[in-house]
Amino acid sequence: MVHWSNRVKLLTSSGTSLIHAVAVTALLSFHQLSQASSCSFLRLSSIYSITDQNSPSPPSRIEARDLRVDSQNGVDPAVARPTTPSPSFSSVVRRVMVGTSMQKYVCPALEPVLRRVVREEVVRRLTHHLGQLPRSPQLQTPSLQLIFTSPLSLPIYTRGKIKDKDDNPLQIQLVRRQCGPSSIISLEPPPRVEIVVLDGDFPFNNDDNWTPKEFSSHVLRERKGKRPLLVGECRVTPREGTASIQKLEFTDNSSWIRSRTFRLGARVSPGSYEGVRIKEAITERFTVLDHRGESNKKHFPPSLHDSVWRLKNIARNGKFDTKLAFAGITTVQDFLKLSVVNQQRLREILGHGMSERMWNETITHARTSNIGDEVYLYHGEFDTVVFNPICQVWGIMVNGLTYALEQLTPQHALDVQTLIQKAYQKWEQLEEIDGASLVRATEAQPSGSIMTPDELLGIEASSPSTAPMEMGL
Template sequence: MSQKREFEEAKGGASEDKRRRFKSVVQEVMRLQTVKHFLEPVLEPLIRKVVKEEVELALGKHLAGIKWICEKETHPLESRNLQLKFLNNLSLPVFTSARIEGDEGQAIRLGLIDSSTGQIVSSSPASSAKLEIFVVEGDFDSDSDWTTEDIRNNIVREREGKKPLLNGNVFAVLNDGIGVMDEISFTDNSSWTRSRKFRLGVRMVDQFDFVKIREAITESFVVRDHRGELYKKHHPPSLFDEVWRLEKIGKDGAFHKRLNCSNINTVKDFLTHFHLNTSKLRQVLGTGMSSKMWEITLDHARSCVLDSSVHVYQAPGFQKKTAVVFNVVAQVLGLLVDFQYIPAEKLSEIEKALILSLSLYIFDLVSLLYSIYSQVYINFLIVSDFRLKPR
């Protein structure tokens, strides 16, 4: 009996163990199903989002690398050294409160230059950058291998209690590698600095990766107070400038007074007398004007721009079909013979002699050029933009 009981108890214990294991398996399956049911809608979007962000980040880095390579190939100048450069010279002298100009009254032009080729950079991102104009000490060694720090240490600031040294628009913008410095002037002279001179400098405001841009520096120059502008020589002079505007002729000086006494008041008067009777003009100026001074004055006077007026002069006693052709300052251009124009350089010896014989009459034009043509025996015509056809 005891053995049978023991067997049944052992059999019942085994069955109990199976039931517990089955129950455990069923509970595990139900737990997993529950986790999957509830967490899958939450985890899947999170996982997808993280994967998407990582892929986009990696792809962005890859595309950025490709873009940099393409830009480097498209704009190879970006990897080179560039420099700013003044494309024209300053018009001297410079006065306070007066617009700083370039040669022949033009605006100061700046260029972005490729140091290796000397060509203007027109397609680089730097070719449309913003520039800043500043003042540098006149004794700064612009020929040395200077650095940006060297320039920074030599920038000139305004004196205490004074206005900023530069007035106007101290910023410019490049357009296809070229900029214009316009409407800018000095508010103070340069006499108080250690060198008594200034230089103008230009530097980039914008910065660019992989690009080094060297600043531009002008030659040194003196800045005078605007009171001196009253005595400034004009380059080039105007025909109607007072004669003391010419080089070597000082306002109210000896030469100026001598010329006024001879009714030579303007640059036009000076040139007219020069072409009609050079020796007499030299006598008016006197021995105080040396040959070197004379050449300087004459070169300055000749640099003025003449208008297009053409004058035809016929003296009494000569054939009606023969006349001398000259410009507004009585410089002989040629002869008009039988309505055919002969340029001065093609005149024969006989024709040159004819002009020489007419010179005594032509000298009378000094007064006629500025008055009504009232002399009885002179036929004097002014023809604007008259086109002469050589024979």
């Protein structure tokens, strides 16, 4: 007999619907059980004829034909085909009675079992098929959700405090998800919130419609023999919908998992809340580095006085750092000054090892520096050039008048370019003044006013407003 589960699989694989397949299988199985005795009796009746034992039973047409064939081949039919003794009448009756008893007593006992098995199979298969149907976000998206209020400050090192991008403690909020801006929700009593570490590959395909079970299945634990992966305030209680995490640290880097990245997650601690589902919060994916490399970490943003290897793609004592140091470029300010005055020369120093993508990343990172308010004056024989700290030109003073570079005649502009080159080469000899008052004065004065070098040093005067001009020779 074919097992009922195999029959269901066979029917469903051939295109029959699941409900129809299970129903047909159940009917066939029950029919086979209920008709067992009848089939046995019919099978016995077709083989054996219950007749008077004194009257010989004539051979059937098949047996007579076989005897003729054996006689023609010279084989003794009695020897070639030994006959099996026919069962007695009493044994046949016993078999029929056993079948009748099975139909009367065993089949009713098996019926509840069969119904239960069929019901379990139907539920299991329906659950499997319904689980493959696309979920409706409108029906399944929870109205309440935990969120991290700000992105993390990167990079993150082991044993280092985890903070947000503004260098503030992490904050978690409980909000109500709406079509417009989310609103902070305060629950009484407030639920406990647990901070966990997630695999950086979760959620797959950036699908944020995960289930609590899917979220929990991607929570990471520490490696064998290691301390807990996350230490500090791993459980907090939101007050008026907001909770701050003052101290949170990683004890291990992220290099040991396939994605090599982590995410932080926040979920309601089991048993601390009963109500509608509160969706979990996750951060962006990030890499956790060993604290032994923190002394070589990049600064975001860098300062002008930082070593040049604090910039992206320039490793400490690496090939780019060595090439720049050989050319006298040791700080971020040196790097930016040369990028303004002669960018092509800077690219030549770095060489072909720095691709266009790497160059764009490095120069963009460098330009996030706060250059401050200082200005520098370089006095030529007839002109005075005003620079900001990275050698961008603020203005040109000619015979007591201040001009932008594009306001000069072509010949005069070439002469000023020479002054700019000399100022770059003699940067340490330039006169430095506080540029805050200069900026305020230039913004307040109408264009075309006169400003002398002495007035730049603090004497009350007027000046046109000129923006820094980037030079590229």
